[in-house]
Amino acid sequence: MITTRTLWLVLIAILALRLASLGLYPLMDTSEARYAEMARKMLVLGNWVTPLFELDVPFWGKPPLSFWTQALGMKLLGINEFAIRFPAWLLHVASCLIIIRFAREQADEKTAVLAAIIFSSSTLGLLSAGVVLTDPALSFSVLLASYGFWCGMTRGDRRWALAGFAGLGLGLLAKGPLVLVLVGAPAVIWTLYYRQWRAFLHLPWLLGLALMLVIAVPWYVIAEQRTPGFLDYFLIGEHWKRYVVSKWAGDLYGSAHARPTGAIWMDLMLALFPWTLLLPAVYFALRRSALSGRYYGFIALWALATPVFFTFSGNILWTYLLPSLPAWSLLLAGALKAVPWQTGKTIIGLILALLLPVWLLIAAIDGRAFDRPNNQRELARAWQQLQAERPGTLFYWGRRSYSGEFYTQGQARRVEDLATLPVDRSFYIARRVRDLKRGIQGLQPFNCVEQLRASQSVLFRCEPLKAPTDL
Structure with a gap:
């Protein structure tokens, strides 16, 4: 029997394996590299109010909580992969502590x-414990708010109830009003179903809402003052049109992620893998009434809130499921409690638990899995x-590379029209191998020599062709 x-x-x-892997592989996902570069700009420029998409373009897509943590990580530990991923690991550890406290009680x-x-x-929990995205901060905020609500409702614990309102304030700074839906919907439904209105009304609403607003509102006010138009784009565009309009064309910073209706449930299977294989245990536990009572009722509503909310969304990513993952983990753990932990089942459980963490560390050390554009x-x-002996500006031809910008400390530039390249000095130009054949004739005015191929990209050094001399 497992102890x-x-x-x-x-x-x-x-947790140790994930910590050890943080600095072993580069920024490679487009979103991760984009957010890393914005956090680097925040640190270097000292602009802690408005994240910057480019030096002269404010980023209105997300509030700054994640960027603050990532910039602080780099301020303390240097500009590197470990430093910028470390805050997500700390948020993950803090989430584990709340999960343990919640279930132990x-x-x-x-x-x-x-x-x-x-x-x-x-899969999603492991990746989120060291990823440069906004989802880990939102997930922690939802977890803190949900646990605070539970403590306030079932024990009348005023301090934890206020901590729950603080979680809502942090959520507003992590991703915006979405936190109110993901926490509020299961809380209200649970209150109605179990007829807990008296406890609901006795929550410290005045002080709690004041605490939430004090945490979040000042930034929203200052951000709108600094860059007028932010509130309209963020509240209407990001929180309404992105949800209801498939292939929303108003996204200023990327492309819409249009998916079929209900695709979020397939994403849930991936997010929970390999524990998806044990989801039938939840069904059998329900049949045996092992997951009954107010506690599991609340956990089930919390687990379902996020996938149900995004079922009909026009634009989704699988990382959106992260706020529900603690609840699914609590449900699965409760279901497995009813399963006797004999030797064979113990071995299977240990294999499932260590499968992905060990694989990630091996893949990070090997490096070949990260050879991507x-x-x-x-x-x-x-x-x-090359700059030491043969200086020259680095241009990315066609596609913008956030990873290139981050690793060159913001010196890499994007060029779409080759006619704008300098004709009076040498420069470097990078191009994805698969895009190389398209428009290659545009480099004919230059003498370009290949310097390197890496991550399915090629680096050229180009010099202007000498003008013919007059006879």
């Missing part, structure tokens, strides 16, 4: 630690070395 001590060792091993310590293991070793670290380093 609580063994579960603690497994959880610590997973309602079940037992073994179930509590198992829930944290499921959360940490699932969105990873421009090696190309940027080669350009920096």
Whole structure:
């Protein structure tokens, strides 16, 4: 039979493996590199109010909480992958502690630690523990707010109830009003179903709402003053049109992620993998009434709130499911509690728990899995070395490379029209291999020599052709 001590060792091993992997692989996902570069700009320019998409273009798509944590990470630990991912790892550890506290109070310590293991070793949970995105901050905010609501409703715990309102304030700074829906919907439905209106009315609403507003509103006011138009785009565009308009054309910073209706549920299977394989345990636990009562009722509503909300959304990403992952982990842990942990089942559980963390560390050390066009670290380093003897500006031809900008400290530039390239000095130009044949004749006015191929990209050094001399 598996012991609580063994579960603690497994959880610590997973968290340690994830921590060890943070700095071993480059920024390669487009979103991760984009947010990393905006956090770097925030730190370098000292502009802690408005994240910048470009030096003269404000980023209105997300509030700044994640960028603040990432910029602080780089301020303390230097501008590198480990520093910029470390805040997400800390948020993940803090989430594990709340999950453990939550489940230990309602079940037992073994179930509590198992829930944290499921959360940490699932595909989305593992990735989110070291990713440069806004979702980890939102997920932690939803978890804190949900636990605070539960403590306030069931125990009359005023301090944790206020902490829950603080979680709502942090959520408003992490991704905006979405946190009110993801926390409020299950809270109100649970209150109605279990007829808990008296406890609901006794929550510290005045002080709690004041705390939430004090945390979030000042930034919104200052941000609108600094860049007028922010509130209209963020509240109407990002929180209404993005949700209801498939292929929304108003996105100022990227492209819409149009998906079929209900695709979020397939994403949920991926997000929970490999623990998806044990989801039938939830069904059998429900049949045996092992997941009954007010606690599991609240957890189930919390788990369903996010996928239900995004079922009919016109634009979704699988990372949107992260706020629901703690609840799914608590449900799975509660269901598995009813399963006797015999030797064979223990081995299967340990394999599932360590499968992805070990694979990620091996892949990060090996490096071949990260040879992708969105990873421009090696190309940027080669350009920096060439600068010593043969200086020249680095241009990215056609596609903007956020990774290239980050690794060159913002010196890389994008060029769409080759006619705008300098004709009086040498320069470097980078192009994806698959795009190389398109428009290559545009480089004919220059003498271009290939310098390097890395991450499915090629780096050229170009010099203007000498004008013919008059006879």
